[in-house]
Amino acid sequence: MQKYNIQQFPPSATKPNLLANPTPVESYDEFDFGWFRTPANPESIVMGFSHLRIKDGYKLRAYQYMEGGNGNGVVWAIPIDTDLPDPNECERLEEHFLSAPKPAFALDDFMQGIDGDKTPLSYLQASIAFHELHEFGAFWHGTSWGRDIILPLKDDQKSHYDLYEWEMIEDEPEIIEPHFYYDIEGNPVIVFHTINDIGNITLNRYVHTFSKNDYTAHVERTCIATAGGGIIF
Known part of the structure; x- marks a missing residue:
């Protein structure tokens, strides 16, 4: 695939660069098990990035799933004049491993409810928001993206991660x-x-x-090297 006009960023550009003070959610459940409406506001993730915003007429809300110390969540973009319904009133997504609830009026992809200024940095911020929102509400065994360290390493990380002996599956990245x-x-x-x-x-x-039209994205993750056993939790 042809590449041109490549713009590189420091790892710090992947971090939120604004202090977010999100509006509290309107309705939530006082539960700590199964699926329930969480009081946590997923808009705080988008509001932390200066080149992104929530589209006019929409808001982001989330359901939380808890079982023991494990947690997962699912985020939806819904019309701003609606409330997140009780999860028992929603259809269930059979393709989701926990049969997540989906309101009938929610957009199919929460990224459809996110907009930006179309700059290269906005797409970098959107890629991070994509992963953070997909793992919104994750705890313990529900965590995956939360253990990713974006390269290159900072000086205070190198003493630990540079000890790995990599077995390459693909060629080392050019960039x-x-x-x-x-x-x-x-x-x-x-x-x-x-x-x-x-x-x-x-x-x-x-x-x-x-997409050329909005901030929806197709994401591919490829393992290009391994370095033995990691953590188990």
């Missing part, structure tokens, strides 16, 4: 920094690499190919 380009079809693309130590230590490449 290790997070970067942006337009593909041959004109779609914005963000690529970054991470280390994740859950189960097996892996070096991973994430490729986010965004």
